Amino acid sequence: MSSTALRAVLFDMDGTLVDTERLWLRAVEEEALGLGIVPTDADLAFVLGRAIDDSAAHLAARSAGRTDPARIGASLEQRFTELVRRQVVPLPGAVELLTALGTEGIPTALVSASPRPVVEIVLDALGRHWFTTSVAAGETPRTKPFPDPYQAALARLGAGPATCVAVEDSPAGVASAEAAGCAVVAVPSLAAIAPAPRRLVLRGLPDIDLALLRHLVGTGDSPLPRPGARGEA
Numbered sequence: 001m002s003s004t005a006l007r008a009v010l011f012d013m014d015g016t017l018v019d020t021e022r023l024w025l026r027a028v029e030e031e032a033l034g035l036g037i038v039p040t041d042a043d044l045a046f047v048l049g050r051a052i053d054d055s056a057a058h059l060a061a062r063s064a065g066r067t068d069p070a071r072i073g074a075s076l077e078q079r080f081t082e083l084v085r086r087q088v089v090p091l092p093g094a095v096e097l098l099t100a101l102g103t104e105g106i107p108t109a110l111v112s113a114s115p116r117p118v119v120e121i122v123l124d125a126l127g128r129h130w131f132t133t134s135v136a137a138g139e140t141p142r143t144k145p146f147p148d149p150y151q152a153a154l155a156r157l158g159a160g161p162a163t164c165v166a167v168e169d170s171p172a173g174v175a176s177a178e179a180a181g182c183a184v185v186a187v188p189s190l191a192a193i194a195p196a197p198r199r200l201v202l203r204g205l206p207d208i209d210l211a212l213l214r215h216l217v218g219t220g221d222s223p224l225p226r227p228g229a230r231g232e233a
Helices: 021-034 041-047 052-062 069-087 094-103 116-126 148-157 171-179 210-219
Strands: 008-011 108-111 133-135 164-168 183-186 199-201
Touching: 008 148, 021 041, 021 052, 021 069, 041 052, 052 069, 069 116, 094 108, 094 116, 108 116, 108 148, 133 148, 148 164, 148 171, 164 171, 164 210, 171 183, 183 210
Parallel strands: 008 108, 008 164, 108 133, 164 183, 183 199
Antiparallel strands: none
């Protein structure tokens, strides 16, 4: 039995804890159509789990430079913030998992590629008392898929990556967490994610419990197969 203890759990926000991924894609689609761009599945890799500035740059490139990325980004943030303000909903199992971690005294962090105003709305909706710290877009030199947001959260928690698990829903978020050295539980929302060493892929948050998280940290490898686990494609 490994002596490594679970020190903290770090959560992505959009599409992981709250049902806002669809709201983000709606904001992107509305913005794209306003620019005369018809979004396709090929655009998903450039907008899922990405910061607003990254998505704005992508749309600006698709518009052949007809619109300033900063202008697109400001419009995207306004659209998305208003949609979240009106329609934010916790995903199944989110409150239960946060409650279980809180009961056990395990610190948590919210690590998001969304801007701070959106993060604040979600913290109010979920209950900010569940989170020890939070990191939003623009608060680190780089955002997902780079490791900076998770590294910042780990530093604030005073925890090493080998003792923490990240919960993510997008390939960009998984790449960020793994680059920071965390084990990952992936609950894919719109883009497929394959299992890998120190990465478990599950159907949703209700399939995650404390025993699984502790096992993933304690063994340094993926937990044993569970009913909710997805196999290799």
